[in-house]
Structures are given as structure tokens and as C-alpha cells.
Amino acid sequence: MEKIAIYPGSFDPVTNGHLDMIERGLKIFDKIIVAILVNLEKDSLFSVEERTEMLEISLKKFSNVEVDTFDGLLVDYAAKRKVHAILRGLRAVSDFEYEFQMAMMNRRLNREIQSVFLMTGLRWIFTSSSIIKEAAKFGGNISDMVPQVVTEKLKEKFKQPH
Numbered sequence: 001m002e003k004i005a006i007y008p009g010s011f012d013p014v015t016n017g018h019l020d021m022i023e024r025g026l027k028i029f030d031k032i033i034v035a036i037l038v039n040l041e042k043d044s045l046f047s048v049e050e051r052t053e054m055l056e057i058s059l060k061k062f063s064n065v066e067v068d069t070f071d072g073l074l075v076d077y078a079a080k081r082k083v084h085a086i087l088r089g090l091r092a093v094s095d096f097e098y099e100f101q102m103a104m105m106n107r108r109l110n111r112e113i114q115s116v117f118l119m120t121g122l123r124w125i126f127t128s129s130s131i132i133k134e135a136a137k138f139g140g141n142i143s144d145m146v147p148q149v150v151t152e153k154l155k156e157k158f159k160q161p162h
Helices: 016-025 048-058 074-080 093-109 129-137 148-157
Strands: 004-009 031-037 065-070 085-090 114-119
Touching (some): 016 085, 031 048, 129 148
Parallel strands (some): 085 114
């Protein structure tokens, strides 16, 4: 049976840390579904369509990665997709506390779905979409922290020359 995991997130925008997590996850799983959470209550810089496009461009070298969107409960989406594993990354102790709570709630909601945690690579430990957006907004060089397509889209959003 094929081992499939869901790697959920907002991916606003996707970072090289996310890509590293996916690449490392593929050493454990046969396929990963990168699932973009559609949260209408959250102010996102990029639309769901833009995030999907950036992810698809960034992940085109992987034939065993699919990009999808979902709303509602992650465990419901996982059950609908017949997936039994949720892949999550941990950067710091603060991530652990939040992720532990989410994993316990997901387990309570559906005991068939397991949470699998990978430690973020040291190179990406302080990288987050929020910090990257903040740096890009003020003209900071973020090109080594995100895929090229994201660098270009951030420059467009913040009206900076390429």
C-alpha cells in the first residue's frame, strides 16, 4: 500500500524551509499532498490561486507531490483523501507546544490519522513566511530563503524593481 502524507499549511508564501520539509518527507512517504488551508478569516498576502501556482512551480521536479486546497477540519480532509498521516515541521519549542495540541486534538477527532513531525533543517530554523514577507516589504533580500517564483511575486506585491 502506498504511504501518503498530507503536508498542510497556509504557504503564504511557500519558503525553502517548506520545500526542504517536503523533500525530506519524501524519504519517508511515497507521495505527499501539499494542502493549502483556505481560511477566509485570515488576511493572506497571496490568494489561494497564487499560492497554488507558486507551489506547483516550486514543486514541478517532484512527480509524487500533489498540491490541493481544503477548508474545515484537517482530519476530515485526510479521511476524504484516504490518507492516514499528517506531516508537520518543528522549528522551535514554541512550535512544539502548538503542534502537540493540534496533534492531540486531531487524534481525538480521528484515531486513524497519525501526526508525523520532522525537525526543520538548521538552515531554515528561523525562516517563516511572516518574517520573509516583512523583510520583502522593506526591500530586504530574501532570494536565498524562497523559490525564485516567490521572490518575483513578492517584488510585484510590494512594487519593487526586479
